[in-house]
Amino acid sequence: MIIGLTGGIASGKSTVSSMLRDWDIPVVDADLIAREAVEPGQEAYSKIVQAFGEDILFDDKTINRKALGRVIFNDRKKREVLNSIVHPAVRAEMKRQRDGWLNQGFKHVVLDIPLLIESELDYLVDKSLLVYVDEKTQMERLMQRDQTGEEDARSRIRSQMPMKDKQAHVDEVVDNTGTVEETKKQVKDVLEKWGVL
Numbered sequence: 001m002i003i004g005l006t007g008g009i010a011s012g013k014s015t016v017s018s019m020l021r022d023w024d025i026p027v028v029d030a031d032l033i034a035r036e037a038v039e040p041g042q043e044a045y046s047k048i049v050q051a052f053g054e055d056i057l058f059d060d061k062t063i064n065r066k067a068l069g070r071v072i073f074n075d076r077k078k079r080e081v082l083n084s085i086v087h088p089a090v091r092a093e094m095k096r097q098r099d100g101w102l103n104q105g106f107k108h109v110v111l112d113i114p115l116l117i118e119s120e121l122d123y124l125v126d127k128s129l130l131v132y133v134d135e136k137t138q139m140e141r142l143m144q145r146d147q148t149g150e151e152d153a154r155s156r157i158r159s160q161m162p163m164k165d166k167q168a169h170v171d172e173v174v175d176n177t178g179t180v181e182e183t184k185k186q187v188k189d190v191l192e193k194w195g196v197l
């Protein structure tokens with residue numbers, strides 16, 4: 001079974017991913033793939049420099065992710081330009097890694113995709129799981145983890161579909177507003193229901 005894991009920014013996808021890996025279920029991480037896709041030498045890198053200029057580069061020519069983030073999280077059109085450059089490469093690599101795990105004999109593979117719903121990638125998965133947190137907790141955890149201010153955190157959250165709207169698009173929801181242990185119990189219940197554990 002191919003499982004789509006999604007959520008909002010800082011809702012707890014990585015926290016749930018590490019639980020899944022502990023249960024020996026492989027996870028393909030779209031954020032990590034997106035990071036590798038924009039390294040110097042990759043096709044997407046030169047397209048990004050062409051579209052956004054040298055202002056978003058460090059002196060060593062690598063992409064200054066904070067600077068690029070400031071541009072795209074505050075401007076929908078620019079975000080769409082970046083998405084159109086990066087997403088095709090991410091999709092292709094996700095499929096390659098998924099097939100690699102299946103060919104190794106794993107029956108279940110998780111695709112951790114923050115924008116599963118916004119980018120209409122549901123067709124890639126058999127079942128989908130949303131890691132939900134309430135808005136207040138999401139803001140607090142995002143600001144704490146990224147050591148960032150309220151305005152920056154708010155613009156990142158607003159660049160995504162509100163999490164309560166995402167609930168209608170998935171098969172199961174896990175509420176990560178409580179403790180990690182409480183979340184683990186919910187994830188285990190869902191996986192047992194699906195016959196994965």
Ligand SMILES: CC(C)(COP(=O)(O)OP(=O)(O)OC[C@H]1O[C@@H](n2cnc3c(N)ncnc32)[C@H](O)[C@@H]1O)[C@@H](O)C(=O)NCCC(=O)NCCS
Binds near residue numbers: 087160
């Ligand atoms: C803008 C960039 C450089 C900011 O980098 P930064 O290191 O600050 O953040 P990071 O990549 O770790 O992403 C953190 C979270 O931001 C959210 N996010 C990232 N990109 C987007 C986007 N285009 N739209 C909405 N939310 C996004 C996701 O929830 C993600 O989990 C980077 O996020 C990026 O290249 N984004 C475009 C690729 C993309 O869409 N990635 C998301 C999964 S495919």
Ligand SMILES: Nc1ncnc2c1ncn2[C@@H]1O[C@H](COP(=O)(O)OP(=O)(O)OP(=O)(O)O)[C@@H](O)[C@H]1O
Binds near residue numbers: 007009011013145
């Ligand atoms: N149940 C929890 N209780 C307390 N802190 C938590 C809990 N779950 C996650 N966190 C913390 O909240 C932050 C966000 O969690 P995590 O990195 O797992 O989210 P994410 O959805 O993967 O984020 P992103 O996709 O934006 O990278 C982290 O600092 C993490 O340690």
